[in-house]
Amino acid sequence: MKDFKKKIFAIILIFIININVTACSVSEKKVDNLNYNNTNITEKNGIFMLGSEVAESDDGYYFCAKTKKPSEFFIAYLDKRTNESMPLCSKINCSHSLENVDEDCDAYIDGEVILGSLFYYDGFLYYINRNTTNYMCSLCRISSDGSEHEWICDLVETPDNGNDYFSYVVYEDYVYCSSSVVNMDNNNTTIIEKINLADKSKETIYSYTAKETEIEELSFYDNKLVFRLSENYDSLASDLYYYDLNKKECKKIDNDVCSYIYVDNNLVYWVCNDGIYESSFDGDKKKIYEITDNTRLGSLVYNGQNIYALNLYDNTTDNIFIARLEKGELIDEFYCFKDAVYIPVYLGNDRIIVETFTAEGTYYAFLLLDEEGKIKDIVITDIKG
Ligand SMILES: [Zn+2]
Secondary structure: OOHHHHHHHHHHHHHHOOOOOOOOOOOOOOOOOOOOOOOOEEOOOOEOOOOOOEEEOOOEEEEEEEOOOOOOEEEEEEEOOOOOEEEOOOOOOOOOOOOOOOOOOOOEEOOEEOOOOOEEEOOEEEEEEEOOOOOEEEEEEEEOOOOOEEEEEEEEEOOOOOOEEEEEEEEOOEEEEEEEEOOOOOEEEEEEEEEEOOOOOEEEEEEEEEEOOEEEEEEEEOOEEEEEEEOOOOOOOEEEEEEEOOOOEEEEEEEEEEEEEEEOOEEEEEEOOOEEEEEOOOOOEEEEEEOOOOOOOOEEEEOOOOEEEEEOOOOOHHHOEEEEEEOOEEEEEEEOOOOOOEEEEEEOOOEEEEEEEEOOEEEEEEEEEOOOOOEEEEEEEEEEO
């Protein structure tokens, strides 16, 4: 899903990482709520485009964490109320720890988790699993206490690890899932399937064929599927569309969109090399932020109180920042690589979750936000990313 961008970013990072253990501190505990989920919208709230190995429920955050062995994954859970983290396991006498989770533990994932595929909806944690033997990618879910693991359906076989793209959203009894396996030489077809969670049947409701095409950022809004569609492997600048599930027709909203969010039932989206627009689905649009730099890597996130923009357009990585968008201006820039390396992955109500590099490895950390949405503190967790 966000794999390609993350790869680019990882390459950039290799040149700039200097290991720098940041001072940790413990801050006030605060209860936060998912107050920005309108009943007729589901989307991957809070995801910065670089990665989304984090999913959020009302009570906590779920992380895709790594065991000691390479390519082995488990799910870690962080309780919002207590700020305690643990493997997602319901077994009383399990020997699990955040350092070591074995195959018998509820938290253990058999196979690989596709980057960016963790998603929480209504009591279940969904993810896309890649079987490391036959490369079949399948939609799976785990109950929120970890006790039930359910295979839902196979999606597509992806032998060429890294050139496959998935994006999905869950709404009521259905999963809408796009998949695309990019063939670098020929045309490929990207499809959206409607998967019935009760009988596990699926049907293709939309397909598009072009050279190196893929769908990203699929969301559900008022019986429409909204998504970005790209061609020529150019996932960083794609066009914004919606597919009307009632009328069974697809319409373009705008060109060259690198990111979009919903704010108070309006669509807010970032047009590359132009600016940030607000639109209601009727075709009217209004520019709310002017920006003419190269913004192919821009990313917007909303947490119910503030809009944050991740600015990756600068060629010098020193200048990459996350900032609040307020009254048409980007304010309170936090530079991601000034004192240490912070890769933003998820925005919650009271914190921005990042990955950070320490002498011991990569860990998830929190940039804690104050009442106004400014960053007030940094806390490194014991969950390894
Ligand atoms: Zn366990």
